[in-house]
Amino acid sequence: MLLDGDEWRAMLRGFQSEAWRLEALPQYLVPQESGELEAFRDGKRLDPHAYSSTYTEDLKRLRGEGKRKGRVHIVVRPLSEYLQFEFSRYYAPHVIAGEDVRILDVTDRENPLPDVRDFWMFDRSTVVLMHYEDDGTQIGRELYVGEPADFLEYQRIAIAESVPFMKYMKSDVRS
Template sequence: MTHLVKPGAGFAELFRTFESSAWRLETLPAYEVDEERASFERFVRTGDLDVGYLAGWLSDVRAATEAGKRFERVRVVVDPPTDYLRFEMAVAAHNIRAGEEIRVLPDRGARSLGLPERHDFWIFDDRRVAILHMSPTGRLLDVEVKDDEATLARHRAWQALAWERASPVGS
């Protein structure tokens, strides 16, 4: 079955209803997220990091991981990193403290593994894939949720390759 959800409440529901694991592949060098714009611009201008905009997410991740759920992600990074990737890597320390496990994979490595380019997705409970449709600037437009076996198999294979080859943040 396939269905579309819009950013906001429909997408957030996926994070409230998963049972054991949420895994993400991030492939873009930058994202356009209104809630973090001021923090990102301040970081680029001064190097100061304000993650107040992320408080709700961090609280939800902490509660989920304390309940035994897993949040994991692999972030594909370009060299040299974009300002946005530098910002994301600074923010990652807060995500990790909340309970996420984050790994990074150089874009050269991602290409050599045959991982998709510009194809971000989440896998929930190893049963549903949420494909994130993004604008050219990295704004989330909508999310295509699929649970057919062919889509799951393809995304699980990419997940296994990325996770195995990526390095934990900070290593």
């Protein structure tokens, strides 16, 4: 089943305890981000402590309700321009607001999840496969029909092999 529009928004809002994502691409082409990406290219940066958006406010609300959102992004250095943008524009404010963002840097080691593609998992039971063109343009979301055991294992490995975003940003391995 393909998810779009209201069905997708309901999935993102309707989880009971945890929404978790694995990201594996070096860039995502999101038309709504084009202006912000241009500002980033022009050297404009935001203060992640002062930044507020619908997403960060939602993260704070979820945390207050005892719910969790998290993700692991698999990266290879040097970081793409998009990842540099995403790290400063989204990840830093999202971590401050309560999201558990982690980085799995596979530059100098074997990727423990070599064939795993992007997905969301909700409440450790519902998996949505994210489909992208090679350039990072999203072309669909598909509700996975089957047992989530493999995806639970992917999550376990990704978390065990990654580091918290803020720790990654403080290290000198990003260059």
